[in-house]
Amino acid sequence: MTKEVIPRKTVYRLSLYHRILQRLAANKVMTVSSSALAKVAGVKPTQLRKDLAYCGQMGTRGLGYSVPTLVTRLDEALGTSSLQPVAMVGVGDLGSALLKYQGFAREGFEIVMAFDVDPGSRAAHSGVVRVLPMKSMRGEIERLAVKMAILTVPATHAQAVANLLVDAGIQAILNFAPIILQVPEPVVVNNVDLALELENLSFFIR
Amino acid sequence: MTKEVIPRKTVYRLSLYHRILQRLAANKVMTVSSSALAKVAGVKPTQLRKDLAYCGQMGTRGLGYSVPTLVTRLDEALGTSSLQPVAMVGVGDLGSALLKYQGFAREGFEIVMAFDVDPGSRAAHSGVVRVLPMKSMRGEIERLAVKMAILTVPATHAQAVANLLVDAGIQAILNFAPIILQVPEPVVVNNVDLALELENLSFFIR
Numbered sequence: 001m002t003k004e005v006i007p008r009k010t011v012y013r014l015s016l017y018h019r020i021l022q023r024l025a026a027n028k029v030m031t032v033s034s035s036a037l038a039k040v041a042g043v044k045p046t047q048l049r050k051d052l053a054y055c056g057q058m059g060t061r062g063l064g065y066s067v068p069t070l071v072t073r074l075d076e077a078l079g080t081s082s083l084q085p086v087a088m089v090g091v092g093d094l095g096s097a098l099l100k101y102q103g104f105a106r107e108g109f110e111i112v113m114a115f116d117v118d119p120g121s122r123a124a125h126s127g128v129v130r131v132l133p134m135k136s137m138r139g140e141i142e143r144l145a146v147k148m149a150i151l152t153v154p155a156t157h158a159q160a161v162a163n164l165l166v167d168a169g170i171q172a173i174l175n176f177a178p179i180i181l182q183v184p185e186p187v188v189v190n191n192v193d194l195a196l197e198l199e200n201l202s203f204f205i206r
Numbered sequence: 207m208t209k210e211v212i213p214r215k216t217v218y219r220l221s222l223y224h225r226i227l228q229r230l231a232a233n234k235v236m237t238v239s240s241s242a243l244a245k246v247a248g249v250k251p252t253q254l255r256k257d258l259a260y261c262g263q264m265g266t267r268g269l270g271y272s273v274p275t276l277v278t279r280l281d282e283a284l285g286t287s288s289l290q291p292v293a294m295v296g297v298g299d300l301g302s303a304l305l306k307y308q309g310f311a312r313e314g315f316e317i318v319m320a321f322d323v324d325p326g327s328r329a330a331h332s333g334v335v336r337v338l339p340m341k342s343m344r345g346e347i348e349r350l351a352v353k354m355a356i357l358t359v360p361a362t363h364a365q366a367v368a369n370l371l372v373d374a375g376i377q378a379i380l381n382f383a384p385i386i387l388q389v390p391e392p393v394v395v396n397n398v399d400l401a402l403e404l405e406n407l408s409f410f411i412r
Contacts, residue, residue: 006409015405015406016386018405019402078405079408084408093307094303094304097299097300097302097303097304098303100299101300103400104404107404107405108408109404148404148408148411172410172411174404174407180246188407190403190406190407194307194309194310195315196218196313197398198310198313198356198380199314199315200218201354201394201396202290202354203217203285204394205353205354205378
């Protein structure tokens with residue numbers, strides 16, 4: 001199996017199954033049926049079986065899946081068995097909230113450095129990570145070979161900062177600025193656009 | 207045109223075009239070609255034209271689209287011409303950051319009420335919105351006929367709170383808790399799962 005053959009949307013669902021299975025394992029549940037797992041994940045059982053086939057897991061008819069085995073297979077497929085260092089750029093309200101957010105560490109991501117145009121005024125809000133000036137960004141990212149960044153700067157600065165991140169060797173950006181970033185291949189951008197999510201919802205309640 | 211016929215993913219893209227066009231209008235740009243608009247939005251021109259046909263906009267060959275007309279049509283299609291009230295539940299680190307986030311108001315959403323299990327300790331972080339106890343939630347939501355909610359409570363409480371929101375008349379939930387909520391039709395849930403986004407990205411940088 002090579003990672004390139006797994007479609008991007010399948011990767012999302014595999015992450016979701018991974019998290020659910022970790023909870024089952026924590027609760028000492030050793031096997032799970034495809035229908036039960038599919039229900040919790042909000043997908044059809046046929047979809048689940050198709051997705052899990054990407055990590056070579058077929059399940060055993062009548063017995064379902066072994067939870068520990070499936071967790072291991074998903075760890076391997078998703079590359080989540082080691083802690084991934086992340087750089088954060090922009091420590092405003094949203095950035096400082098994300099620095100304190102426990103969910104990243106739980107899933108294997110550690111924000112190891114943070115940058116801001118005004119590092120002094122942000123220090124109080126940053127918790128344990130020191131906030132550094134933008135001019136230190138490239139050097140620090142290169143020094144620790146960080147490959148992932150969270151971008152929480154204003155929309156007007158997002159593209160310029162993204163260019164700097166790409167130059168520094170960042171390969172994946174989680175972008176919270178409400179613009180579409182232009183990045184060269186093979187850099188990957190995922191967008192979290194909160195206002196767009198609300199706008200999408202509002203369409204369905206009129 | 208009835209709103210039901212627009213696919214959910216198209217609605218996302220229409221929101222995105224809407225935002226880009228609003229910026230163009232603010233900069234006094236009166237017309238835009240489909241290829242230019244498509245490039246900024248990160249979609250193919252054929253996709254853009256297909257999407258805009260849902261609001262009856264075909265453009266004029268050689269002249270492109272009228273920006274003000276298109277903004278108006280998208281306002282109508284998306285229902286964004288009036289301010290939409292939103293209730294927030296869970297005023298922890300993420301919730302309080304979102305309360306301060308300017309992007310919602312800019313896109314027509316106003317967080318008019320916030321609830322927390324410990325409203326007293328959250329008051330300092332909530333800005334202008336008063337944080338109320340959970341027992342006031344149903345009454346307040348019904349009183350102001352609020353239809354949208356942002357859910358930023360821990361995963362362990364998210365489903366129980368979602369049930370209460372649905373009972374109170376909420377029709378659309380923006381869920382930040384890392385679980386799949388089970389809600390009755392026709393309630394709509396959009397999920398923003400930050401750790402899942404990072405996990406998805408990490409797959410592509412191994």
